[in-house]
Amino acid sequence: MSQQSEFNAAGQAYYLAQVDISESLLERVASWWRGLSPQRAAEGSSAVMREYQALVSQSRSRSYAEGVKYHNAAREAATSKPAPESVWDGRDLAAESGKAKASYYVHTAPLRKEIQRGRLDDPEFIKALDEAMQSAGRNLALDAGRLAESGGRDALAEARENDAEVIGWYRKTDADPCGFCAMIASRGAAYSDYMEPDQFHAGCHCQTLPLFRGVEMPAEDARKRDEYLVRWNATEGSGADQLRNFQREFNEERKQRREAAEQSVMADQ
Incomplete structure (x- = not known):
C-alpha cells in the first residue's frame, strides 16, 4: 500500500470510529434517560449527574485514544515515524466533567421550567411534560455525542500545536x-x-x-x-x-x- 493510500485509510478509519463513538453514546444516553422520571431528571441530583458524566467520560476516553492512534498512523504513513508522546498535553478531567455538567443543566432547563408550571393531575400538563422530557433527552443525547467526539478533536488539536511535522x-x-x-x-x-x-x-x-x-x-x-x-x-x-x-x-x-x-x-x- 502506498503512503497516500495508508494516509487515506487512516483518516477514513478515524472518521468512522468517531461516528460510532458518538452514535453509540447517543443510544446509551437515550436508554439511560428513559429510566429517569421527569422529576428526577429535572432535579439533576449529584447521583444523576455522576451517571451522565460517566457515560460521557467513557466515550470521550475512547475518542481521545482514537485521535492519538489516528495521528500516529497518518504521521507514520507520511514520515515513517509516529509522533513522540510529548505531542499530547493530556486530558483535563475536571474541565471535561464541568462541561458535561453544564451540558446537562442547559438541556434540562426547559424541563425544569415545564415541571414547575402545572399540576400532575392535569392530563394536558402531563402531555406537555412528556413532550418536554422527550425533547430534553434528545438534545442531551446529541450534545453528549458532541462532547464525546471532542476527545479525538482535542487530541488532534494538541498534535497540530505540538507536532512540527504537521x-x-x-x-x-x-x-x-x-x-x-x-x-x-x-x-x-x-x-x-x-x-x-x-x-x-x-x-x-x-x-x-x-x-x-x-x-x-x-x-x-x-x-x-x-x-x-x-x-x-x-x-x-x-x-x-x-x-x-x-x-x-x-x-x-x-x-x-x-x-x-x-x-x-x-x-x-
Whole structure:
C-alpha cells in the first residue's frame, strides 16, 4: 500500500470510529434517560449527574485514544515515524466533567421550567411534560455525542500545536454538513482568523485532520473542497456578508433535503 493510500485509510478509519463513538453514546444516553422520571431528571441530583458524566467520560476516553492512534498512523504513513508522546498535553478531567455538567443543566432547563408550571393531575400538563422530557433527552443525547467526539478533536488539536511535522490541516465533512463546515472545507488547508477549525455543533461528525509533507488531501475530501469553493465564489457579498449568505443558502438547501427525505420515508410507510 502506498503512503497516500495508508494516509487515506487512516483518516477514513478515524472518521468512522468517531461516528460510532458518538452514535453509540447517543443510544446509551437515550436508554439511560428513559429510566429517569421527569422529576428526577429535572432535579439533576449529584447521583444523576455522576451517571451522565460517566457515560460521557467513557466515550470521550475512547475518542481521545482514537485521535492519538489516528495521528500516529497518518504521521507514520507520511514520515515513517509516529509522533513522540510529548505531542499530547493530556486530558483535563475536571474541565471535561464541568462541561458535561453544564451540558446537562442547559438541556434540562426547559424541563425544569415545564415541571414547575402545572399540576400532575392535569392530563394536558402531563402531555406537555412528556413532550418536554422527550425533547430534553434528545438534545442531551446529541450534545453528549458532541462532547464525546471532542476527545479525538482535542487530541488532534494538541498534535497540530505540538507536532512540527504537521504542515497544515483541513476540514473533512460528514455526509450532510452544515453551512459553516462546508465553508471551512472550501478553504482546504488555508484558514483565516474568523474560521475556527475546532468549532463543531451537536450532531456534527466533521473533523479537522492534519496534513504532512509527502501526502495530499484524500481525493474525496479534495472533491468536496472544490465543490464548496465553487459555491463560495458564486455567493454574493464579501467578508462577513458573504459568510452569512453562504451559510444561510447552504443551510436552507440542507433543510429542504432533510424534509424531502422525511416525507419520502413517510410516503413509503
